[in-house]
Amino acid sequence: MRLSDGSVTGPDFSLAPISAVLARVREQVTKSKPASGFAAAAGTKASSRAPLHTADDLDTVAPNNPVWLMNTRGHYGAANS
Numbered sequence: 001m002r003l004s005d006g007s008v009t010g011p012d013f014s015l016a017p018i019s020a021v022l023a024r025v026r027e028q029v030t031k032s033k034p035a036s037g038f039a040a041a042a043g044t045k046a047s048s049r050a051p052l053h054t055a056d057d058l059d060t061v062a063p064n065n066p067v068w069l070m071n072t073r074g075h076y077g078a079a080n081s
Contacts, residue, residue: 018042018053025069053078054076056069 021042030031042053058065058080070077 018057021053021069022057022061025058025067027066029062029065032065034064035066037068039068039070041072042069049051052076 001024025040028040032038036047052071053069058069058078062080068077068079
């Protein structure tokens with residue numbers, strides 16, 4: 001996630017199709033211990049009408065790890081359940 005000072009915490013999935021973003025989340029989860037979480041930023045190459053990640057998407061790729069994924073523009077975010 002990009003912070004206001006420009007620093008980044010967690011993986012940065014900027015400017016990728018949603019399928020690639022979810023694949024990267026799944027990859028990050030496989031490197032993590034169960035129940036350990038992370039936050040990341042994600043954007044798409046498409047227009048602002050492009051589909052955004054949902055809690056259901058994140059539940060599918062990270063069923064045992066808490067994940068917060070925010071849009072790189074900072075106007076949308078989702079967490080898994």
